[in-house]
Amino acid sequence: MNAIDSALAERARKLRNELHRHNVLYHALDRPEISDAEYDRMFRELLDLEMRYPELADPNSPTRRIGAAPLAEFGTSPHSIPMVSLDNAFDEAELMAFDRRVRDGIGSGGESVVYTAEPKMDGLAVELVYRRKALAMALTRGDGIVGEIVTENVRTIGEIPLVLPDDADVPEMLEVRGEVYMSRAGFEALNRNRQESGQPLFANPRNAAAGSLRQLDSRITAGRPLSFFVYGIGVWPDLRLDSHSEILNLLHSWGFPLNPLIRHRIAIAEVLMWYRTLAQKRPELPYEIDGMVVKVDSLRLQERLGMKARSPKWAIAWKFPAETATTHIRNITVQVGRTGVLTPVADLEPVHVGGVTVSRATLHNMEEIERKDIRIGDLVEIERAGDVIPKIIGVRKAARTGSEQAFTMPAACPACGSSVSRSALSSSDREEAAFRCINAQCPAQLKEHIQHCTAKAAWDIEGIGEKLADQLVERGLVRSISDVWSLRVDQLKGLERMGEKSAAKLVDAIAAKKRLSLKRFLYGLGIRHVGETVAEILADRFGSIDALMGASMDEIRAIPGIGDIIAENIVAFFQKPENRRLIERLFDAGVQIVAQPAAAAEALAGKTFVITGVLPGISRSEAKKRIEDAGGRLSETVTRSTDWVVAGEKPGSKLEKARHLGIDVIRPEEFFRMLDRLNDGGDGKVK
Known part of the structure; x- marks a missing residue:
């Protein structure tokens, strides 16, 4: 590179470093040193240099905030450590029960337990992977095991550092986790713009944030008002900190935005008081929260408490009470469920409640309608129980005009026209006030049953969702759930969005699950x-x-x-x-x-496995099931009590910890041989 080119490269490098520093000062530390106009001038200068001299471009340049070329599709990548969900508490008693479990779990009365209390953001969890201080990859939570790669989109979010400070003691590889969200004001502005351009509106800020982050064209994401708060870490090799609060504060000093409403190292009594304070602040906050996350602050105690199957024992989400709103009932319709039960559903004037636009609410059964005296046309109060399921909790009878209409259950099934019976099929039904379609071949029941029996927890046939189930019944291809197992490619390939390749893939998936x-x-x-x-x-x-x-x-x-x-x-x-x-x-x-071999049932009794990396040909949930079927358990953390660590492709820090502790590390093929021996009735020992 000649002298002029070297000078240009140096100028671009200095501009990038300065812009990164000012991003941290503005977004994370709230102490800007320059005006917006000066920042914009530096940004335009760098953008001009990179456009005129493409060889100066850098994947983590601040100019990437404006987005990159569209992707064909998202790739996926496993999380080094699963992004697990949290158990929920809905009242003070459940929170205190969590505190008792924590104290019992750590022993010695738990007198020294302190917690970190964090507002529970209503957004989208992401994982940021930094290599040599630069953002290398960003993943959505996905299913907790594997996430979608959304790196280019995340680079457009101004609050997320693209590079970490030169003087920061950052490990070679670091995984940072946080929440991408959209402010209330940003959400309203986005919906106003979409309404003016004739586009469908987003129902709530969370949906808007999720939809914005999952754009194949990151230039669209760059135009959306997304923000970010850090809440934790994934892999951090050789971590020398002692507490969760220390981690958050150090990440904050490196440029990651930290919610100012987090309270660190507080006793359980202070947790209760801060929850009430947050609940009062909630309507006035510039973003939506749906509760508070409570975490044991000590990392040593977190490790001692460990994990359950899908959640840590050292953290809980304390949800806020459901929000309510009032609206009118336009009509009452009936849905037919898998067991033939007819469920009345209220069609509502759309109303915003608990961050979501609600237009339907279950009425449960006729007895509920009669007890609450619910009528078509009524002004009713809606609640989202647990901020999830909308239901009607009361009727404003004083608002009635006389035009309201009483509802009666239909005498014929709305799906098949067969007779509806309220007569009990068993003694248990006499307690239920349930109307049922008596036609065992009712297509509505069959559609629901197909979705139930093919679900992951049942026969685990991937690829049969609601729309396909509807087509299978309507085309007469499935008249009983037994017909699912006999579906052929020539039957399927003519269905909507089902070509020959897709049909063959589904038939293969069905054949693979017959045991x-x-x-x-x-x-x-x-x-x-x-x-x-x-x-x-x-x-x-x-x-x-x-x-x-x-x-x-x-x-x-x-x-x-x-x-x-x-x-x-x-x-x-x-x-x-x-x-x-x-x-x-x-x-x-x-x-x-397939019968479980008797010898396998206890072959791994008391044995603990940890899996790190990706196992070829088997999901983590399937591996977990096979271990538990043999009497063992799968843990998320490596401790001295771990018996085996299974190291797959791209293992994380658990592998190094296992070696440090002298834990037996086995390859996937050894692990599979162990499981195969168990299925054959062997002792399961690794030879």
Whole structure:
């Protein structure tokens, strides 16, 4: 590079460094040193240099805030450490129960426990991966195990550092986690612009933030008012800090925005007081929050408490009470569920409540309508229970005009026209005020049943969603759930959005799932009141479908955890000839119930596994299930009590920790051989 080029390169480097520094001062530390006009002048100078001399471009230049060329699709990448969800508390008693569990878990009375209390942002969780102090990759939470790569979009968010300070003691690789959100003002401005241009409106700031971050064209994301708060970390090799609050404060000093409403190292009594303060501040905040996250501050105590299957034992989300609003009922319609139950649903004048535009609310059953005296045309009060499920909690009867109309349940099923009965099918139904379609072949019931039986927790057939289930029933391709197993490519390829390749992929997915555990088989049958837990209890107790089908009422209700109502429904289900024929058709279609080898059931009893990296050909949830089926447990953290660490592709810091502690590290192929031996009835030991 000649002298002139060297001077230009040096000027570009200095501009980038200065702009990065001023971004931190403005967005994170709230102490700007220059005016907006001066910042804009420097930005335009750098942009001009990079446009005239493309060789000066840098992937983490501040100019990338304006976006890059559109992507064809998002790639995916696994999280080094899963981005788990949190358990919820909905009142003070549940929060205090969490505190007791924490104290019991750490022993010695837990006198020294202090917490960090953070506003629970209503946004989208992301993970930022920095290598050599530069942003290298950004991921959405995804399913918690694998996230979508949204690096170019994240680079457009001004509050996220693209490079970390030169003088910062940052590890070679660092994973930072936080929440991308949209302010109330930004959301309203965005919707105003969309309304003026004839585009559909976003329902709430969270949906707007999620939709903005998942644009294939990052230039669109750059035009959206997205913001960011940091809340934690993923991998941080050789971390020498002692507390969560120290981590947050250090990240803040490196340029990551930190919510000023976080309270560090406070006792449980102060947590209670700060929750009430946040609840009062909530309507006035410039962004939406739906609760408070409470975390044990000590990292040492966090490790001692450990993890549950899907959540840490050292943190909880204390949700705010549901918000309410009033609106009118336009009409009352009826939905038909999987078991034939008719559920009345209120069609509402759309109303904004709890951050969401609500236009429908369940009325549960006719008894509920009669008890609350709900009528078409009524002005009603709506609540989003847990900020999720809208329901009607009251009627403003004083506002009635006389034009309101009483609702009656239809005498015929709205889906198939068959008779509707309120007569009880079992003694348990007499307590339910339930209307049912008596047609076992009702298409509405069948559509719901297809979605239930193919769900992940049941037969785990990927690719059959609501729209495809509708088409399968409407085209007559599936008249019983047993028909799912016999679907052919020539039947599927003519359906909407289903070409030959997609059809072949679905048929292959179906064929790959024909070996089922008894628990999954039972859950997929859709027996009333038999959820995942009851299905597992039944499978453990009886061991085979024949034994369960021949069991008496007394045998079933004698099982701990199963009462009279559940037992009555199970016996009634298997007594019906059509249900026995259904099971025969399932076997005729090639479905096999795979028995658990007796030797495998306790082969790993008391043994703890940790998985780091990606295992080829198997998801983490499937690996977890196979370990637990053999009596072992899967942990998220490596401790001295860990028995094996399974190191897959792209292992994280857990591998180094395992080696440091002298834990046995095995490769995926060794892990698979261990599981295969268990399935064959072996002892499961690694040779």
